[in-house]
Amino acid sequence: MMKPEISPNILFDYDRKDLDDETLKMLYRGMLKPRMIEEKMLILLRQGKVSKWFSGIGQEAISVGVAAVLDKDEYILPMHRNLAIFTMREIPLYRLFSQWQGKANGFTKGRDRSFHFGTQEFNIVGMISHLGPQFGIADGIALANKLKNNNKVCAVFTGEGGTSEGDIHEALNVASVWQLPVLFCVENNGYGLSTPSNEQYNCENIADRGKGYGMESHIIEGNNILEVYTTLNNIVESMRENPRPVLLEFKTFRMRGHEEASGTKYVPTYLIDEWGLRDPLINFEQYLLVEGIISEEEIETYRAEFKQEIDENLDLAFAEPTIESPISNELNDVYKEFNHQEFKENSETENIRFIDAISQGLKQAMERHDNLVIMGQDVAEYGGVFKITEGFVEAFGKERVRNTPICESAIVSAAMGLSINGFKAVVEMQFADFVSSGFNPIVNLLAKSHYRWSENADVVVRMPCGAGVGAGPFHSQTNEAWFTHTPGLKVVYPAFPYDAKGLLASSIEDPNPVMFFEHKALYRSIRQDVPTDYYTIPLGKAAVLKEGTDVTIITYGAGVHWALETLEQQDNISADLIDLRTLVPLDIQAIYQSVKKTGKVIILQEDSMFGGIASDISAMIMENCFEDLDAPVKRVASLETPIPFAASLESNYLPKEKFKKELLNLLSY
Missing domain, CATH: 3.40.50.970 (Thiamin diphosphate (ThDP)-binding fold, Pyr/PP domains)
Structure with missing residues (x-):
């Protein structure tokens, strides 16, 4: 049978090939x-x-x-x-x-x-x-x-x-x-x-x-x-x-x-x-x-x-009726439910640097989770610019330890794709400053997905951050406030090797997106005895490093060490020193409990003041502990400028020296 001529109403020469x-x-x-x-x-x-x-x-x-x-x-x-x-x-x-x-x-x-x-x-x-x-x-x-x-x-x-x-x-x-x-x-x-x-x-x-x-x-x-x-x-x-x-x-x-x-x-x-x-x-x-x-x-x-x-x-x-949802449902759906599983530390310890704790924690997480993939610029054979992943290719192969092109945005999105298809991902920002090139998928994709359609983002973004190393405006930011303002992200910021290893393990265990800040100035300057085996520390639990009655000092990251140094120099000050460790979730109970005891509060952050997390903590204390205060809440932060390069300018920029002065002023209020 001959094929009929194409109708004048048919503009395509259809070829069915062998389709039935x-x-x-x-x-x-x-x-x-x-x-x-x-x-x-x-x-x-x-x-x-x-x-x-x-x-x-x-x-x-x-x-x-x-x-x-x-x-x-x-x-x-x-x-x-x-x-x-x-x-x-x-x-x-x-x-x-x-x-x-x-x-x-x-x-x-x-x-x-x-x-x-x-x-x-x-x-x-x-x-x-x-x-x-x-x-x-x-x-x-x-x-x-x-x-x-x-x-x-x-x-x-x-x-x-x-x-x-x-x-x-x-x-x-x-x-x-x-x-x-x-x-x-x-x-x-x-x-x-x-x-x-x-x-x-x-x-x-x-x-x-x-x-x-x-x-x-x-x-x-x-x-x-x-x-x-x-x-x-x-x-x-x-x-x-x-x-x-x-x-x-x-x-x-x-x-x-x-x-x-x-x-x-x-x-x-x-x-x-x-x-x-x-x-x-x-x-x-x-x-x-x-x-x-x-x-x-x-x-x-x-x-x-x-x-x-x-x-x-x-x-x-x-x-179907118009949808109604209690506020509790709306809040509970921002994150995927995560029941923290405690892995207790072993008794054997070794004295290691902050950077070694990060590397060790990451390596043990790779051993524990065979579906964990690390991605970042120069993280494979080179071991990363800070050498945190040195030797990882030999241990886990290039399929799981992946050098990426210089394209933060696509890699963050790819991490989301890995999560959708059953994997965990750790993305290393070479420097926290570079996260601005990957900002969109972090705040609009990772952060919002579970709330929008119940799809979690099992992604940790590692953020080498902070000043004090003469790295200038583009390699020194501590930009945690960009992310503490974004519902759906968790933000972790340890100050010690022990905390860094345990919190990194918990962050990788957690099925929600975590921004994990690592202060570069602490990498090789801080040492501590750290358990050799895998262990976890729950997110959202602050550490009370010192207990006292005169004042509550609230800080995190490098600020913890500035506060410790100040208290060593001023041994007559009786202070509660709270290391927040995680900023989201925030240990509000620990903060309020201390404030009610001491009546005076000073909050120290490395980031510049306006719009920082110190402002939010201060407002929370004023709203919920006002009658327990004996003085206004004091905030101390870096200058409202970009971070300068020259050592003298960088020293003036950071709030370390200003903190001592403001602490004494608050005590004499």
């Missing part, structure tokens, strides 16, 4: 269902029953093709316009509808909207509005797959506008260097919100960038479902045999606005008309009819089936 009729019908149904859901959502949006909508009409073939070629246990990381990913994974529609209405049967307990969610049940990882970290998460998921040697692939989406973000470039480079099996899917629909592509990038095709990354790339007609499906099927089969990243540019068009409120007035009418003729669903439907693969009656049956499913599930979602 059932596969073709599956692809058609895969596009029809999200299209019908979207059409219903647009009605509900006009009725005020849905608050916002990002339409993927005209782009369904891409999502359907990707979802169809991946196994159900392979992760997909979609964006706003990838409804078909969720429907192809057969998520119950009432749960999607509840999500879009902010109700309890959704995936975020009303805490986030639209497609800003993920679900381990369906191996989907949702986006954040910052877009770029999504590619880095995919790197981490793929790295975990590679470490498991499971021949799995993951796929991640972005739009052509998102490719301008630095996180995207970082993640593509990392994936290429590490040969990670990721399908990087760029839906090029011509506009980043209202900004056309020629104002987004200056190259003909995004796929051309693959050459620069040393990465295989392809341009695919995104509205031709058979081209999408067959091309991807071949690529994915090849990637499973030969793990590697592949950059895919899907040429397509967004038939509606960035979101419905945006409209499409900025788009020339002729473009909308041209792409309207290239509608992936209508063209494929006509092809199936012409080929006799499907009948009008079957199409009506599919439509009736989907309409009933949509209506029934909408009824379930509408009937």
Whole structure:
């Protein structure tokens, strides 16, 4: 039987290759269902029953093709316009509808909207509005797959506008260097919100960038479902045999606005008309009819089936009550529950430096957790700039001790991906100052994920910090206040070798993200007898180093040693000296108990004053212990300047000498 001529209404030369009729019908149904859901959502949006909508009409073939070629246990990381990913994974529609209405049967307990969610049940990882970290998460998921040697692939989406973000470039480079099996899917629909592509990038095709990354790339007609499906099927089969990243540019068009409120007035009418003729669903439907693969009656049956499913599930979602959540629930969901398991120290000790305690604690954690991966610049053969991981490659191999390119943001995001796929990660910032280059995924991804969709970030970010070593403005900051202000992060800041080792072990045990500060000036200047075996110290428990009745001194990090030195010089002062050790969670009970006893408080921090944690502790004491105070709470901190290089200037900057003066003034108040 001769193949019929292509209908004038069909703009694609479909090549079914060896696909059977059932596969073709599956692809058609895969596009029809999200299209019908979207059409219903647009009605509900006009009725005020849905608050916002990002339409993927005209782009369904891409999502359907990707979802169809991946196994159900392979992760997909979609964006706003990838409804078909969720429907192809057969998520119950009432749960999607509840999500879009902010109700309890959704995936975020009303805490986030639209497609800003993920679900381990369906191996989907949702986006954040910052877009770029999504590619880095995919790197981490793929790295975990590679470490498991499971021949799995993951796929991640972005739009052509998102490719301008630095996180995207970082993640593509990392994936290429590490040969990670990721399908990087760029839906090029011509506009980043209202900004056309020629104002987004200056190259003909995004796929051309693959050459620069040393990465295989392809341009695919995104509205031709058979081209999408067959091309991807071949690529994915090849990637499973030969793990590697592949950059895919899907040429397509967004038939509606960035979101419905945006409209499409900025788009020339002729473009909308041209792409309207290239509608992936209508063209494929006509092809199936012409080929006799499907009948009008079957199409009506599919439509009736989907309409009933949509209506029934909408009824379930509408009937669901408005979500209510006690404040206790909201607070409890910021972190994943962690029941600290105590590993008691052994009696055998050795006198070691602060830096040795960090190295020893990290090494013993690697021995205890075979799913722990260390990542950072120069941490492998070189052992890190401070030599903390020296010898680790020989002990654990380069798969688990990984040098990274200079790209803090992508590596933090990759750590999140590792966590999603069953690993623990320790990321070393070469210096705490450099964390600013990875700030976005820390505060918007690691910190918020558990609260948003119950996905924890099992990540420790090590932060060599602090002044006193003549390192100048870019290698001396103690920037803990950036993170104590961010709900969802834990912040640890030890002052002694014993605490550093035990708290690092606990931080790695903890399934929540931990910022672990290590003062560089203490690395080789402080020694202590430290148990040789693995042990833990619970987070959130301060250490009372001295007990007295005249004054309460609250500090942490290098400030602890400045306070000890001052008390040795002023042996007539009877003081409670509290080493906070962890800033989040904060041992409030220990603070209040001491303040109620002494009546006078001085808080010492190395960071500059304004916006620092000393200000918060002072306010807490004033609000809760005011009647127990015999004097105003005193704060002592460094100058409100960047950290200078010259030794004399750095000495003037730090609060060590000022602390002595202010302590004596407070005692004489």
